[in-house]
Amino acid sequence: MTIRPWKIDELAYAGPEHLDAAFVAGYDRKQGHPDPAEDIAVLAAHGLGPTSTVIDLAAGTGQFTLAAARRFGHVTAVDVSPAMQDALRKRTADAGFANVGFALAGFLSYDHPGPPADAVHTRNGLHQLPDFWKALALQRIADSLRPGGILRLRDLIFDFQPSEADAVLERWMSGAVTDPAAGYTRDDFADHLRTEFSTFRWLLEPMLDASGFDIVDAEFVGSVYGAYTCVKR
Ligand SMILES: C[S@@+](CC[C@H](N)C(=O)[O-])C[C@H]1O[C@@H](n2cnc3c(N)ncnc32)[C@H](O)[C@@H]1O
8 A cells, every 4th residue: 555644534524432342332223224225226127246356445334244245256345433343354254154254444444355346336425535535445445446436325415505404404404313323413414514525416416437447327315315326437
């Protein structure tokens, strides 16, 4: 890996809660259990199967990693947080998977060994990086994929104009829960806006294009949450 003195420390941007073993222990309850079936079906529809290799970037506790390991040949779970990685290693060992690899690394530091992967999945992690770094991360993702490889990206991404921010964000926050153990509260949402880097759809899509991706599908929920399927040119 080339050391560049101007590179950010990804751990400093990773969200302090993600580095906290107590938070990680409660993460699945807080986050709920979003069904990875749709993401897996999208990858399968693009030809991935039992011999395919998938990278799960910012894998967290591995809700996608383990489901993908049941369906695809090999999954590499990459996360910059030692606490998240420890939890996922334990869960993987308990479940007896032999086709999951691990890397304690970030979007900006993970170098995929061996042949390029067939797909990258990343959910709810890219917003940890400011936009300049997001663009570099997307380029690195493209570099880790074979031509025709798939990027499946889910994140808090804003599909509105700046003039609509107050109205859309208030609508979003009105759906917050009150129990922080059971979901995301108004304070969590406010923290996200203040300290993390969700970007606008109309900024992200040119970044994807500049990194060598064609967007083949984009779906938004409530103008605040996007799911993208992209093909590397
Ligand atoms: C909200 S969690 C999402 C975890 C998982 N993808 C999911 O959907 O449940 C965000 C994850 O991103 C990881 N993360 C934060 N910054 C990162 C970076 N620069 N590179 C890789 N992972 C990062 C955190 O450690 C955490 O596990």
